[in-house]
Amino acid sequence: MDKTIEINNLSKEYKVLNRKEGFKGAILNLFSKDYKYIKAINNVSMEIFSGEILGILGRNGAGKSTLIKMMTGVLKPSAGALSINGNTPFKNRKQHALNIGIVFGQRSQLWWSLPCIESFKIIKEIYSINDDVYEENMNFFNELIPLNELMNKPVRLMSLGQRVLCDILASFLHNPKIVFLDEPTIGLDIDVKDKIHKLILSLNSKKKTTVILTTHDMGDVDAICKRIVIIDNGEKIYDDKIYKLKKYFGPNKTLLAHINSNKIRDDSVVITNIKKLIDKHIQLIDYLSVECNNRWIKIVVDENQISVLKVLNLIQKEFDIDKIEIKEISTESVIKKIYEGKCL
Template sequence: MSIIQIENLCKSFKVLNRHQGFGGAVRDLFSRDYKIVKAVDNISMSIDKGEMVGFVGPNGAGKSTTIKMMTGVLEPTSGSIKVDNFVPYKQRMKYVQNIGVVFGQRTQLWWELPVIESFRILKEIFEIDDKTYNTNMGLFNDLVGLDSLHSTPVRFLSLGQRMLCDIVAAFLHNPKIIFLDEPTIGLDVSIKNKIRGVIKELNTRNKTTILLTTHDISDLEILCKRIIIVDKGSTIFDGDIQKVNSLFGAYRVLRLEMSEQFDLEELSNKIKSNFKCRKLPEIEASEDGWINITINLDEIKLVDMLNYLLTLFPLKDIKVEEVPTEKIIREIYEGGLK
């Protein structure tokens, strides 16, 4: 059963064509020279109750605008949107009681108050009964030891601690739907794992529907089975994350550690001149000093590539790895599925 239903959703903004300089600023005060910018262009999606879906795309793809329409902050230009049987921008007062929102760079906690006081205020705002509040606080304490932060003013929390508390605040009233916008941005590995653990546990326990926007591919791999990829305001992929990987299953990354100095451009030219195929191998130097060569096994046999490389340079070490999901998604952005 779909809890989020979006059909042909569009959002356009009227943007003033500005002129330069002081004179231009004065002209702009009376100008009617506008252009129409489409931030979201005919997006459709259906998300079932309890699903955890990754919503990804490059900067400017229309993700944040879509989420703002889902939360009722913006009204669509055209199309229909229904979340939990509410039209968000028309029934916002009732609708927001059943959702939670976390934005990575903003907090819903009170800056000067201890953490526990922020939770108590939210308890009153959402009219959470004592039993539910105490049960949830006990669960959060069991999961991440949150009670150690209760007496700390929010302004003294580290970024990771504050984000953890913001996620707890979003789940406090047992919402049916959670919108998470970059929940792990700028955090260290330890805190990221705690946040992912909380999200996964609460999704499993409460069947909470979660829409996750992130640039951290690890978040998608750990938390989501389905991803929706948007670019330039339109959906370019909607499906199982494993399907994305399978579409590039014939690709492998051959990692080489050289035992002597080499010229990357010379190596690249030699490989490309020796192997004639539809899509040439991608060759790049990684930060750890290794050389990464991405090849399509349907066009170049791995053993042929290795034999050729051994005739060029003495190799210190060799590794063969699957193509990272991040690289696959970048290929999709650039039209790799067309």
């Protein structure tokens, strides 16, 4: 695969005034030259391949936006090299803009009072898109979502979901090599989120566009990204396939079982009983955590040492179980632990 984006030791520093508090401080601030430098992005290197869907994750203020702004050419890096399709983004902004598309979940780039189709026509002229390419894309878009009801509606009358769908389509109209999606599903319902996931996946597979997604919604990441990069405090702390992330945590599974008996009143008795039970039959006890709440037993099992079914088999001999549930560890909880520094 060929590389679309190459980032080498990229850093971005912001000059910030050391502000003093209070009214006296505010006056002193006017004349102060006491600056400090804040590293928004610190020595980040990565490669992004063409046709890939990459998720960039990070807490608020981690530096995601700064990274994206540098890739789109709005911000100039303080140090390091950034090359997109062989170009340096901030040096030739107009040329770079022809190769990228951008969608902001919270800000529309379509003309607010115009019907959507008219915005598309203006975009066609701005990017000098050929009639053939335009027709072909519109037909393809129409296969993905029925456009008829959307296209003649002014953008300001659209629901948020419709607007984001149109914004995404508009960003693909000029066949860009890279599309940046900045929190595209923010504030949307599950149904529309699902539509957007499908839309992005089919646009990506048909047009081989590189898609770079920033989001806080793990649902987006699980649905469309194969690889994720996690940024924290301006540094890259994870960069790999998404399924490998789960392996970091060992093959833990959570077993939930509900006891169908009113006789049991005390949850702590249940816990000690289960622990005794497992201790008796299997000697390795330290890899299990057992909790009990309102007759719901929760056991986290390390599948490398014992299978969930074996544990289930054990406890259902002792207790009358009527409901069970087996949960994989979610990406969200893994990432949360990464932020807390418990992993890597």
